[in-house]
Amino acid sequence: MNIEQAKEIVISAINDVLEGKAEISEEMQLIGGVSLLDSMKLVEVCLALEDLADEHGFEFDWTSEAAMSKSRGMFRSVAALAEEFANQSEV
Amino acid sequence: MDILEKLYKRWSGIDYPFLIHSSGSLRFDEVANKQNVDLSEVNSGDVVALIGDFNPQSILTLLKLIDKNVILVPLTVDTRTQHEYFFESALVDVVIEGDEVKRLNHCQNHELIDELRAKEHAGLVLFSTGTTGRPRAILHDLTMFMQRFETPRPTLKTINFLLFDHIGGLNTLLHTLFNKGTVVAPKSRSVEDILATCAEHEIEVLPTTPTFLRMMLMSGLIPDSVPKSLRIITYGTERLDQPTLDALCELLPNVEFRQTFGMSELGIVRVKSESSNSLFMKVGGEGVETRVVDNVLEIRSQTRMLGYLNAESPFDDEGWYNTKDIVEERDGFYKVTGRTSEVINVGGLKFMASEVERVALQCENVELAKAEAKSNPITGQHVELTVQSATNSEVDKVGLKTFLAVQLPKHMMPKRIRIAAVSVGHRFKRA
Incomplete structure (x- = not known):
């Protein structure tokens, strides 16, 4: 999966969780003051990505110890999460 | 002990069965007159695994083994894949299945078993069915356990779908035998079969689980298929929810709902529900004390196990057992709201x-x-x-x-x- 496909999937997952109520950009922060997602909604996004990864034939790991150690970086922005999603699809 | 002799006297002149099952019934004289398994090679103090069920031969062998002051390990064929582990954990000396008596060789000993042997008391080993780790071998002093049956108590006609290798199943069997009652083993655990059995045998007490009660409620079979004979429904082993209990009480106003509570480690504890439609209960009985520490129920019981044969003691220095059940307390009654391991932290x-x-x-x-x-x-x-x-x-x-x-x-x-x-x-x- 290339990065553009991953971005599309991540944006669509966030859009679903936010019920289409906000414009989502690649630069959008996922954690922190200006994020549109609260922690509960971010969990929902990740679970949706788990399901979407399953549909694309790979496992999206965001809960293991290894994943947790890079979670801060992964949740920095929509683009960072998409990059991690694309990377995991190649493993 | 002289259990068989005592039971023989109590059942003298009585010709109704103490056990009714799907393929027939069993009177005490059928058990007493059953061909003996040759137990001449079994010695007092031996750890004896008895693989059986509630059939005449198993029941007779069980009673004879208690009389011989052995340390009894009741097992069923359902757990056969675990038997080797059970034999090893309980330091089993002899295995009995049907007519076959087989001695196992090992050179291990355990101080709790040695203590029982020194006192010439019979023992009972049961295996925990916990969800974590391997089953634990729970050792009870069976001679002390049997004392509860010395005092005659009334019996009600009950269904028992507990197993031969469980403290509740053995307690019901012995209680029924010592008090000249009748216990009925149902064909299956389906709601239809259980209610049909209740009607056919005019059952007075139906022990259940909350899962069974929910299924019974959804089956549409109540109240019409519940016979008038049914006076008490008990439930335990999992938590029941209030909406289910309320619905059951409304549909079956003449049935008393009673909660049960206990665990193999503590022996049998007596429980009294606050009322039929209440999930609050009083835990007690002779020699049983309770306290709540950080919302968790702790119990100290004189009928507790001696210890695990394959794990550290779960009791603190003063003999308290942490049930890991989180409770709400109201006027001395407790309501279990969860397990400490079930707390979710979001x-x-x-x-x-x-x-x-x-x-x-x-x-x-x-x-x-x-x-x-x-x-x-x-x-x-x-x-x-x-x-x-x-x-x-x-x-x-x-x-x-x-x-x-x-x-x-x-x-x-x-x-x-x-x-x-x-x-x-x-x-x-x-x-």
Whole structure:
């Protein structure tokens, strides 16, 4: 999966969780003051990505110890999460 | 001990059966006159695994073994794949199955078994059915356990679907034998079969689990298929939810609902429900004390086990046992609200998995519900819910989600919902 496909999937997952109520950009922060997602909604996004990864034939790991150690970086922005999603699809 | 002699006297002149099962019935004289298994090679103090069931030969051998002051390990064929582990953990000297008596060679000993032998007391080893780790070998002083049957008590005609290798099953068998009662073993555990058996044999007491009660409620068979003879329904081993109990009390106003509580480690403890429609209960009985530490129920019992044969003692220095059951207390009555291991912590907000399950069970067509905590790097944990649809119906996932969103605070809302079979334990965990 290339990065553009991953971005599309991540944006669509966030859009679903936010019920289409906000414009989502690649630069959008996922954690922190200006994020549109609260922690509960971010969990929902990740679970949706788990399901979407399953549909694309790979496992999206965001809960293991290894994943947790890079979670801060992964949740920095929509683009960072998409990059991690694309990377995991190649493993 | 002279159990057989005592029982023989008590059953003299009585010709009704003490056990009724799907293929017949059993009177005490049939047990007493059954061809003996040759126990000449079995010595007092031997650890003896008896693989059997509630049939004449097993019951007779069981009684004879208690009379011989052995340390008894009752097992069933259902757990055959674990028998080697059980033999090793309990330091079994002799295995009896049917007519076959086989001695095993080992050179191990255990101080708790040696203590029983020194006192010339019989022992009983039961295996825990906990969900974590391998089963633990629980050793009881059977001579002390048998003293409870010295005082005659009234019996009611009851169904028993407990197993031969469980403290509740053995307690019911011995109570029935010593008090000249009748116990009925049902053909299966289906709601239809159980209610049909109750009607056929005019059962007075029906011991159940909350899962069975929920299924009975959804079966549509109550109240019409519940016979008038049924006076008491007991429930235990899992937590029951208030909506189910309320619905049952409304449909069956003449039946008394009683909660049971106990665990193999503590022996049999007496429990009294506050009322038929209350989940609050008093835990007590002779030699049983209770206290609550940090909302967790602790019990000290004189009938407790001597210890585990293959694990550290779970009792503190003063003999208290931490039940890991979180309770609410009201005027000396306790209501179990969850297990310490079931506390879910979402972003620092703690709640019980059972709270989510309780709400899910109120949604249309949900038969069983299991809420579980899953770890995540964002909120620490989140809830995932599995629900099982009632027979011939389907749970509307979107409808369930909407229902839960209205009923539950945001942090308790399941982040993933699956419609799938919810596994239910195949046997009672507790007496």
